[in-house]
Amino acid sequence: MRDELLKSFVDMDEQEAVRIARELIETDGGAAAVLDTCKEAMEEVGRLFEAGEYFLSELIAAGDMFNQIMEFTLPKLQGGEVASIGTMVLGTVLGDVHNIGKDIFKVMAEASGINVIDIGIDLPHEKFVEAIKEHKPELVGMSCLITLGVDSMKRTIEVIREAGLRDDIKIIIGGGRVSQAVMEHVGADAWADDAARGVRLSKELLGKE
Amino acid sequence: MVSPEMQKLAEERAARMQAAIELKEPDRVPFLGLGGDVIAAYAGITAHEYEFDYEKNRAAVIKWLKDFPADSATGGLGGLDNLTMSVAFVDFPDLANQFFMVNGPMNDVLDMKFARFPGRQLDANSSRQFIGGKNMEAEEYDELIADPVKFSYEKILPRISNNLKDLGSPTSLAAMARLGMVKAQQAAEMGKLAQALAELGYPRGGGMTYAFAPLDYIGDHLRDLPNVVLDIRRYPDKVKAAAEAILEVLVKWTLQGKAAGAKTASFPLHLNEYLSPKLYREFYWPTLKEYILRVRAEGMNSRVFCEGWHDPHLDTFLDLPAGWGYVALEKTDVRKAKEMLQGHTCISGGIDVGVVISGTPAKIDEYMKALLGDMMPGGGYICGPNVGNLPRETPIENIAAVYEAVEKYGKY
Numbered sequence: 231m232r233d234e235l236l237k238s239f240v241d242m243d244e245q246e247a248v249r250i251a252r253e254l255i256e257t258d259g260g261a262a263a264v265l266d267t268c269k270e271a272m273e274e275v276g277r278l279f280e281a282g283e284y285f286l287s288e289l290i291a292a293g294d295m296f297n298q299i300m301e302f303t304l305p306k307l308q309g310g311e312v313a314s315i316g317t318m319v320l321g322t323v324l325g326d327v328h329n330i331g332k333d334i335f336k337v338m339a340e341a342s343g344i345n346v347i348d349i350g351i352d353l354p355h356e357k358f359v360e361a362i363k364e365h366k367p368e369l370v371g372m373s374c375l376i377t378l379g380v381d382s383m384k385r386t387i388e389v390i391r392e393a394g395l396r397d398d399i400k401i402i403i404g405g406g407r408v409s410q411a412v413m414e415h416v417g418a419d420a421w422a423d424d425a426a427r428g429v430r431l432s433k434e435l436l437g438k439e
Numbered sequence: 440m441v442s443p444e445m446q447k448l449a450e451e452r453a454a455r456m457q458a459a460i461e462l463k464e465p466d467r468v469p470f471l472g473l474g475g476d477v478i479a480a481y482a483g484i485t486a487h488e489y490e491f492d493y494e495k496n497r498a499a500v501i502k503w504l505k506d507f508p509a510d511s512a513t514g515g516l517g518g519l520d521n522l523t524m525s526v527a528f529v530d531f532p533d534l535a536n537q538f539f540m541v542n543g544p545m546n547d548v549l550d551m552k553f554a555r556f557p558g559r560q561l562d563a564n565s566s567r568q569f570i571g572g573k574n575m576e577a578e579e580y581d582e583l584i585a586d587p588v589k590f591s592y593e594k595i596l597p598r599i600s601n602n603l604k605d606l607g608s609p610t611s612l613a614a615m616a617r618l619g620m621v622k623a624q625q626a627a628e629m630g631k632l633a634q635a636l637a638e639l640g641y642p643r644g645g646g647m648t649y650a651f652a653p654l655d656y657i658g659d660h661l662r663d664l665p666n667v668v669l670d671i672r673r674y675p676d677k678v679k680a681a682a683e684a685i686l687e688v689l690v691k692w693t694l695q696g697k698a699a700g701a702k703t704a705s706f707p708l709h710l711n712e713y714l715s716p717k718l719y720r721e722f723y724w725p726t727l728k729e730y731i732l733r734v735r736a737e738g739m740n741s742r743v744f745c746e747g748w749h750d751p752h753l754d755t756f757l758d759l760p761a762g763w764g765y766v767a768l769e770k771t772d773v774r775k776a777k778e779m780l781q782g783h784t785c786i787s788g789g790i791d792v793g794v795v796i797s798g799t800p801a802k803i804d805e806y807m808k809a810l811l812g813d814m815m816p817g818g819g820y821i822c823g824p825n826v827g828n829l830p831r832e833t834p835i836e837n838i839a840a841v842y843e844a845v846e847k848y849g850k851y
């Protein structure tokens with residue numbers, strides 16, 4: 231059944247994937263199997279995206295399927311079965327209200343085992359600082375879709391540094407308007423303008439790949 | 440009074456643009472100029488003043504265009520897309536286009552849920568924001584398909600405007616009456632700006648009116664983008680039928696713009712980057728293509744602004760007859776596009792605003808020299824920024840460097 235779930239998920243057959251997941255979950259150790267299979271499927275979708283075979287339409291559909299299945303899977307899991315490889319505070323920077331790319335990245339990061347704390351959009355610099363103090367993440371992710379957001383990122387990172395927190399975290403920036411040059415300009419540690427690459431780099435920053 | 444020299448200048452500018460669209464080499468490369476939030480900063484006013492004070496707005500635009508002249512005028516009272524209202528009032532050609540952009544004073548009257556303006560919902564120096572949202576449920580597709588105009592008026596308008604939420608109430612009637620007053624005042628103010636622009640040698644009327652891929656109406660104003668992407672898989676037939684129903688209304692609306700003097704239909708594309716080539720060709724392109732052809736049959740050309748990354752869909756333009764109009768590119772490499780479209784479709788863009796913001800005049804000169812050197816040969820190229828908005832903080836010397844480079848390297 232795991233193979234069928236994997237196949238229908240990767241082939242974007244939403245109804246089948248959800249149906250099989252519901253069946254599988256009733257078997258012994260089923261919830262953990264569903265979780266693992268869906269993570270594997272998300273990884274495969276990410277690979278197909280990076281290879282140029284899948285597009286955002288597929289990432290969105292996959293993310294939606296993942297969330298649908300997790301809604302009835304997570305409550306059935308025992309505490310120890312959801313292993314996390316690290317924590318990330320994630321948000322869209324001040325002046326920018328775009329959230330779709332951030333949300334796609336979030337699902338894929340979660341599927342890869344990162345515990346993501348989503349703090350929202352259009353975020354005042356202090357919100358990042360507060361969230362870092364509260365959640366003590368290893369990673370901070372910033373999403374930026376508009377040119378105006380580049381300066382916001384720079385200032386947010388300055389504020390994080392002023393708060394004495396910069397050395398405790400790695401910062402990865404993402405979204406349609408980031409690049410190597412932007413990364414250097416704002417003082418981040420990594421950048422990605424696609425979610426699959428973002429997940430890969432996040433794992434690297436966590437020392438997990 | 441517009442002097443004969445300025446009239447001649449306006450004609451030259453218009454001819455330059457037209458030649459490029461016709462895939463020819465003009466005397467010099469047509470240049471769209473740069474603009475955006477930086478116009479207000481350059482005039483020493485806040486974004487709030489720029490958006491709400493007609494006189495300060497006009498003075499700022501004139502100062503900008505005097506110091507940074509280009510082949511088309513930029514700046515003025517902008518606004519946020521309010522396509523729902525144009526659809527809802529499409530049977531009133533004197534109004535539908537007037538309602539299309541909600542600017543600051545209009546929003547004071549309508550109080551749109553999707554809109555935020557500087558000095559109101561935002562800081563005085565923020566850029567205005569369209570924040571979108573989901574305003575329609577999947578179950579409502581049949582109603583939308585049956586009558587997009589009625590549906591937009593009865594169902595959507597009350598959901599997006601706080602002051603029109605109860606249609607027919609005194610609050611809503613007062614809002615519409617006030618909207619009329621605001622529009623009358625703005626028409627007078629716009630007339631003054633148009634006159635000032637003519638005196639600076641800019642072609643009258645700007646020549647552009649808006650148009651949208653039918654699926655973008657659903658994505659931007661009705662369902663919210665990610666939902667449309669899911670709807671395409673879940674209710675493919677309904678999505679197609681809705682796009683076709685909306686097409687009829689939107690074509691009618693764009694042609695009203697033509698009747699008012701516009702020559703070009705300007706389409707900003709939004710769902711493009713989301714869709715695989717397969718979905719693009721099946722769901723998005725057919726009604727967009729039909730739209731372009733229908734307005735062309737009425738004598739208009741089109742400008743298609745391919746927001747984001749459009750590489751996988753570029754070849755669809757080859758379905759259109761050569762010289763149909765031009766593409767404006769954002770993240771798609773203009774050089775690659777030229778390889779594919781040369782001799783068929785005019786290309787605009789190429790100036791990465793990121794370079795203008797963070798570069799140095801020397802680097803910009805080098806960048807522009809390379810860009811023009813690659814893009815000008817053979818014609819069919821309009822030089823311009825990849826996106827329209829330069830932030831307030833953009834170094835003015837960098838902007839000047841762009842204009843100087845166009846002057847230096849832009850002759851054919």
Ligand code: B12
Nearest residue numbers: 327328329330331371376377404405406425428569571747
């Ligand atoms: C959809 C959209 C909107 C929607 C947003 C809906 C929403 N809830 O998010 C609406 C209609 C509301 C909107 C509004 C506006 N928009 Co808009 N919008 C777009 C559009 C068409 C697509 C953006 C998008 O969602 N892309 C798809 C996502 C999935 O891609 P992505 O964000 O890059 O994310 C991917 C990766 O980057 C990565 N990723 C994302 N975040 C992160 C974070 C981390 C940490 C990592 C590692 C990775 C990662 O994963 C994702 C999947 O691969 C773009 C054009 C374009 N194609 O870029 C314009 C665009 C971004 N918008 C633009 C503008 C100007 C605006 C407005 C300011 C317009 C206005 N005047 O009101 C307002 C925004 C107000 C504001 N201040 O933010 C401009 C920005 C120009 C610029 N350079 O500054 C663009 C580029 C359009 C243009 N003119 O060319 N917009």
